Amino acid sequence: MFSNSAPNQDVIIAGQHSGKPVTIVPTAKPVYDQLAKLARDGNNYWAEITVKAINELAAGRLHQSNIFVKPGAVHRNGTEEFVMILPGCKVTCEKLDADGFRILHFEADIHYGEAIKAKAKPGLYQASKINGAWKAELRKDGLIEHKEDRLVAISDSGYDNPDEAAGIAAPRIGEAPHVGSLRVNTKGFDLHFTPGEKRIGGLSNYRNAIRVNQYTELHESAMLLARTMYEAKEVPGVTWVSEDGGSGVLTQAMTIIAAQGIQLPSHVVFMFNPTTSPNTAVKAAHNLGVLLDRKFIKTRPINIVGNRDHLEMNWNRWKSENDSLTALQAGVDAFAYGKSLQGMIMTGATIAAGFAGVAGVSLTAPAALTTFLAAIGGALAAGKAVGTVASVGNGLVENLLPKHHDKLKGKF
Numbered sequence: 336m337f338s339n340s341a342p343n344q345d346v347i348i349a350g351q352h353s354g355k356p357v358t359i360v361p362t363a364k365p366v367y368d369q370l371a372k373l374a375r376d377g378n379n380y381w382a383e384i385t386v387k388a389i390n391e392l393a394a395g396r397l398h399q400s401n402i403f404v405k406p407g408a409v410h411r412n413g414t415e416e417f418v419m420i421l422p423g424c425k426v427t428c429e430k431l432d433a434d435g436f437r438i439l440h441f442e443a444d445i446h447y448g449e450a451i452k453a454k455a456k457p458g459l460y461q462a463s464k465i466n467g468a469w470k471a472e473l474r475k476d477g478l479i480e481h482k483e484d485r486l487v488a489i490s491d492s493g494y495d496n497p498d499e500a501a502g503i504a505a506p507r508i509g510e511a512p513h514v515g516s517l518r519v520n521t522k523g524f525d526l527h528f529t530p531g532e533k534r535i536g537g538l539s540n541y542r543n544a545i546r547v548n549q550y551t552e553l554h555e556s557a558m559l560l561a562r563t564m565y566e567a568k569e570v571p572g573v574t575w576v577s578e579d580g581g582s583g584v585l586t587q588a589m590t591i592i593a594a595q596g597i598q599l600p601s602h603v604v605f606m607f608n609p610t611t612s613p614n615t616a617v618k619a620a621h622n623l624g625v626l627l628d629r630k631f632i633k634t635r636p637i638n639i640v641g642n643r644d645h646l647e648m649n650w651n652r653w654k655s656e657n658d659s660l661t662a663l664q665a666g667v668d669a670f671a672y673g674k675s676l677q678g679m680i681m682t683g684a685t686i687a688a689g690f691a692g693v694a695g696v697s698l699t700a701p702a703a704l705t706t707f708l709a710a711i712g713g714a715l716a717a718g719k720a721v722g723t724v725a726s727v728g729n730g731l732v733e734n735l736l737p738k739h740h741d742k743l744k745g746k747f
Contacts, residue, residue, distance in 0.1 A: 535580025
């Protein structure tokens with residue numbers, strides 16, 4: 336970690352002529368100087384984000400309403416103290432009465448770039464299918480391949496490594512209406528990978544899932560993705576596809592760059608089985624000006640979070656997209672959502688029947704359920720996929736063991 340040094344007078348580091356100067360206390364200045372040096376050498380894009388954030392603070396574009404910022408509870412002499420959560424560092428700031436800002440402390444990790452290379456921090460990868468297996472290679476500059484109609488996947492957490500994430504994401508991004516598995520398999524895609532043991536969002540993280548822009552654990556990854564999206568603004572026809580909890584990272588990233596006034600009118604966004612609020616994502620997408628297909632998302636029937644605000648989402652889409660989305664189409668989509676609710680109920684009945692018919696257990700027997708799922712997962716992992724899926728039912732495996740289902744699907 337960087338260390339702070341000896342006291343002296345505060346120094347202006349940004350906004351000297353903007354009317355909102357940003358000063359820094361002497362003990363934090365050496366940290367800032369080292370981050371600025373890392374940013375200037377061009378090989379540490381994470382440090383560039385921090386320096387840019389300081390400049391945006393001076394321009395008045397960063398404050399408590401922005402998801403970059405986590406408000407603090409401490410008030411010092413009538414002024415407000417808060418923390419900016421940035422890739423590789425946290426910056427404690429003070430909003431002054433004179434409409435300026437003062438940086439009080441930097442907590443920065445000089446080895447953050449090495450952690451990205453070690454796959455311990457979020458990073459961007461190029462995914463390619465080689466001899467039937469997906470391989471992901473780190474893009475050291477954090478930039479997507481500069482090709483028209485490039486595909487970019489934003490993965491969930493919970494994967495062992497980027498290779499595994501790419502293998503699961505590949506068939507899922509192929510579900511986007513204008514994509515398809517052939518394009519994915521032949522051209523590959525870029526992958527924004529977020530490491531972590533737990534999945535993002537869902538019922539186990541319900542509060543964060545429905546208040547996705549306050550999901551602080553995602554801020555670091557979202558800021559890196561926001562930088563990637565910003566740098567890709569001149570690349571025509573980029574398609575950004577999230578899978579499962581990657582929806583949370585994509586939603587925050589869209590919110591970040593939309594707040595900066597950026598527009599991506601030729602880009603497309605799609606979400607496969609989002610486990611965070613799709614309605615929040617739609618609002619961010621509208622602010623960003625991206626293209627949305629009528630089938631903007633695809634959710635599994637038992638995805639409670641992904642299905643919870645479809646009606647509100649469809650209403651917001653109709654209000655914002657009435658040039659391209661008619662009232663009739665909105666009504667049809669609302670009817671389709673009603674059918675999906677029925678499908679959710681029917682899926683629950685199918686699952687119950689599947690347990691009873693195949694394993695002789697019921698949903699009220701947790702121990703037997705655990706044993707049953709473990710047996711299915713073991714069979715799939717052992718390569719006995721065809722017989723397992725045939726005996727249990729494709730829909731049952733898809734809903735209860737989606738990771739195994741999509742890994743199997745990606746082989747064909």
